[in-house]
Amino acid sequence: MLAFTLALLYPLVGLGAPVGHWRWDGSIPGSTMSAVDVSLVLTGIALVLDVIVGTPVAWYLSRASGRDTILWEAAVLISVLMPPLALGILLSLAFGPSMEPGAWLLRLGLPTSNSPIAFVATQFYVSVGYYIVAARAAIAGVPIDLERTAALLGLRPWQVFRRITFPLARLGFAAAVSLAWVRALGEFGAIVVTSYYPSGMPVQIWINLQDAGMSAVMPLLLIFLLIALPLPWAIHLLAQRRGSDAHA
Amino acid sequence: MTTRFRRGSVAVAAAALLLLIARIGGADSLTPLEVAYAGSMGSMMDGGIRPEIAKALGAELRGRAQGSTGLANLIVAGSIRPDVFIAVTPEPMRIVLAARKAMRADPIARTEMVIAYSGQSKYAAALGKAGSAGAAPWWRILQSSGFRFGRTDPNADPLGLNVIFTMQLASAYYHQPDLAEKILGQHINPSQIFQEPQLMARLQAGQLDAAAAYKTQPSALGLPFIELPAEINLGHATMAQQYRRASVTLNGKARRPSPLVFYAAVLNDAPHPALAKRFLGWLNSVPAKRILTQYRYDTPGDAVPLMP
Numbered sequence: 001m002l003a004f005t006l007a008l009l010y011p012l013v014g015l016g017a018p019v020g021h022w023r024w025d026g027s028i029p030g031s032t033m034s035a036v037d038v039s040l041v042l043t044g045i046a047l048v049l050d051v052i053v054g055t056p057v058a059w060y061l062s063r064a065s066g067r068d069t070i071l072w073e074a075a076v077l078i079s080v081l082m083p084p085l086a087l088g089i090l091l092s093l094a095f096g097p098s099m100e101p102g103a104w105l106l107r108l109g110l111p112t113s114n115s116p117i118a119f120v121a122t123q124f125y126v127s128v129g130y131y132i133v134a135a136r137a138a139i140a141g142v143p144i145d146l147e148r149t150a151a152l153l154g155l156r157p158w159q160v161f162r163r164i165t166f167p168l169a170r171l172g173f174a175a176a177v178s179l180a181w182v183r184a185l186g187e188f189g190a191i192v193v194t195s196y197y198p199s200g201m202p203v204q205i206w207i208n209l210q211d212a213g214m215s216a217v218m219p220l221l222l223i224f225l226l227i228a229l230p231l232p233w234a235i236h237l238l239a240q241r242r243g244s245d246a247h248a
Numbered sequence: 249m250t251t252r253f254r255r256g257s258v259a260v261a262a263a264a265l266l267l268l269i270a271r272i273g274g275a276d277s278l279t280p281l282e283v284a285y286a287g288s289m290g291s292m293m294d295g296g297i298r299p300e301i302a303k304a305l306g307a308e309l310r311g312r313a314q315g316s317t318g319l320a321n322l323i324v325a326g327s328i329r330p331d332v333f334i335a336v337t338p339e340p341m342r343i344v345l346a347a348r349k350a351m352r353a354d355p356i357a358r359t360e361m362v363i364a365y366s367g368q369s370k371y372a373a374a375l376g377k378a379g380s381a382g383a384a385p386w387w388r389i390l391q392s393s394g395f396r397f398g399r400t401d402p403n404a405d406p407l408g409l410n411v412i413f414t415m416q417l418a419s420a421y422y423h424q425p426d427l428a429e430k431i432l433g434q435h436i437n438p439s440q441i442f443q444e445p446q447l448m449a450r451l452q453a454g455q456l457d458a459a460a461a462y463k464t465q466p467s468a469l470g471l472p473f474i475e476l477p478a479e480i481n482l483g484h485a486t487m488a489q490q491y492r493r494a495s496v497t498l499n500g501k502a503r504r505p506s507p508l509v510f511y512a513a514v515l516n517d518a519p520h521p522a523l524a525k526r527f528l529g530w531l532n533s534v535p536a537k538r539i540l541t542q543y544r545y546d547t548p549g550d551a552v553p554l555m556p
Contacts, residue, residue, distance in 0.1 A: 017453050018368070020470065028294050092327040097517070113329065114282065114310065193327055197280075197310045210313045210445040211290035213452045213469040 015222060019214035026208035026216040035204035035220070036227060042116055042200065043184045046123035050131040050180045053124075058135035058176075059161065063144065080129035088190030091122055095194075119195040123184040131180035138172020139165060174239035178232030185228050201227070278308035281523050284323065285334040286316045286510070287444040288407070288461075291468035292543035300535055305526055315405035315444055316340035323349055323515065331524035334512045336462070337406040338554055339503075341511045345556040352555050353513035355548035356531050357540050360483025360508055361414045363390075364466035364473040368454035371395065375458065378474055386474050387418055390458060391430045398451065398459035400444045402435060402498055407444065409496060410482055411460035413505040416494035417480040435496060462508065464544050482508050485550050509551040 025032050061069050061076070082090075095102040095112040105112050112118055142165050150160045166173065188202040196203055201224045208216035281301070285293060290313045298309040312319070312330065320340035322328045324347040333350065335341045341353045363386055365375045371392065377383040390397060400408035412435060415428035433440065442450060448469050450456045463483075466473040478484050482491055482505050491505040512531060514524040530536055537547070 019453050026294075028298065089325075089327055093325070096326055097329070098326050114280075193322075196312050197282075206445070207290070207294070207313070209449055210287055211294050211468075214449045215452070217449070 012225075015218060017214070019218060021215060022219045023212060023216040024219045026204070026212050026220075028211075031199070031204060031207075032220060032223065035199050035201045036223060038119070038198045039185060039200035039202075040227065042119045042198070043123055043181070046120045046127060046184050047177065047181055049120070049124050050128045050184075051177065054128050054131040054176075054180075055135060058132045059139055059165070061132070062136045062139040063147075076129050076132050079125065080133060084126060084187060084189030085193070087125060088122065088193035091125060091190065092194050095121075113194055114197045115195065116198060119191065119198060119200065122190050122194045123187060126187050126190055127180040127184035130183050131176050134176035134179050135173060138169040138176060141172060142168045170239045171236075174232075174235045177235055181232055182228060278302055278306055279520060279523055280310050281305070281307040281332070281520060281527055282310045282312070282330040282518075283332045283334065283527075284312045284314070284319045284328060284330040286319075286336040287313045287405070288336070288465050289313065289334065289510075290445075292464070292539065292545070295468075296539040296543055297536075300539060301527065301530065304533075304535065305523065305530060307523055307527065313445075315400070315407075317343070317406060318404050320344050323347075329517055329519060330515060331518040331520050332512060332514055332527060334510060335406075336508060336510050337410070337506050338509070338511065339406065339506065341513060341554055344513065344515075345554060348516065348556065350513040350515050350556075352553050353511040354528065354553045355509045355551035356512045357510040357545040358483060358485075358508060358548050358551065359462040359464050359510070359545060360476070360478075360481035361410055362461055362463045362466065362473040362475055362481070363458050364448070364451060364461040364471045365458040366451045366454050366456060367472060369457040371457050372472075375474060376472065385422070387422060387424065387427055387431065391427075396455070396457045397431060397440055398442055398447045398456040399432070399440050400447060401441050402496065405444055407460065407462065408441070409498070409503060410505065410508070412496050413491065413494040414460065414476065414480055414482060416496075417482075417491065417505075418476075420493065421477065421480050435498070463546075467544055482506075483546070485509070507551065509548055510545070511554055513554075 057076075061072060092113055093099065095105065095118070097103050097106055102112050110117060146164050146168070147160050150164050151157070155163065186202060188206070191200060192203055192206065199207060201220060205217055205220050205224070208220060283293070290311070293309065293311045293313070298311075301307045301309055312328065316335035316337070317340045319328075319333065320335065320343040323330070323333060323344055333341070333344060334356070335344075335353075336359070344350050345353065363375075365372060369375070371389055374384060374389050375386060378386040378389060389395070399411045402408035402412060412428065412432060415432055419425060419427035447456070447459050448461070448465060448471070451459050451471055452469055461473065463473070463475070475481070478487060479490060485507045488507055491507070494505055496503050512528055514521065514528055518524045
């Protein structure tokens, strides 16, 4: 286990490369904290959307019979399999002025590129598929008989989910949320096309790299790791602890 | 938790979130100006131009840096819609003009090719002495076995193409017929080609010994560089005919060098057209020219505007 962990964490050694004095703000004062703000808040909103939209979808895919869900499964898989850069280019065209939904949104005054809306929408598109795939597996692990029994006893679907399904699938949901979070937080290929501004951390790393070189990138890499890690780790620990309580 | 408490806390959380979004969405009074520019211009744009135009034009610079050819293609496809496009060499700008995305492009600066090298390289001392009498010339040092030379992709980036031109011209200038091939290998040489921002970064980190660059690039990153003779550095409009003796065939098309002039154009579907035009006018002002000189850009000289 130790050997594996060391091998896995080896790339972090790169942080110690001799690149000169670390510059904590690149060439633009305040850009580092601004990028952290943008990443945390807007990705957080996208994560909430993932959970709100993705959970019912995951439940349906998990409980409906195989024949009914073939097309829906394919749709979810397409969103997961698309290379991020391809997704970004397609999003920028589909929501751009040359196609009708985009043109309509623009007429309403909603900027569909380089705006918080574009940022959150792109984050949603890249991460919701991952959330659904993981959440579906989590729900599938809960015996359907328990849900059916609860329904027979008079509980409505939302209550069944809250009192039966979710507590038993806690760990799986924690994994699904963590996966969607890290996927969205680290997203670069799609975001760099659709929403260069406001700049999240991955785009800011790119900007710093071009403007000032490695000495301005290292600090942001370190901050990125420190920021990205707590949420999924905490969720996992919480889920594990309460999971074991439930079984005690 | 009682229902009222939950509703209350949800309302507070929603309000806090909206405030945060408003803050991120740019609640300041500056008008955004979206500029897409050649990758090498980042330090000047963010370090020098951004604070100046905030004061002079009330504009917030939102720059996007990438290889000029790549940017031109994104603009033509409609994937990005900046206010202003600044490209190096006429070719990327001609792509945009031909697609009717802009009506004219004005020359705003000029640069030339240099060889930037890493202070940590074992060849650093030799490269530092390269110009002086009795010392080995730069092109011989670059041919040393095991020398790690870096450049960018000729298909995506004018810089990548310009390196090849420079080496061909050097081969004729120094009377060394195999100079270009010995230094570069094939046109597309996987061991030498990196993406533009990574090239300078790898030089800084000592992973490469030297790289081809525009004169504007190395000093921003604290890297030493070797200047090249005017006959081969692609920087002088008066030598354009001489430069055109070099030629590279890429994807079936023969490409020839153009002087390294930076062109700026206001795009037809700019989100902020009035501000964009003011910006282009401002680029001719005294403070703008001072910034250009500070970042080692040369004046455009006798380069002329481009039209479709």
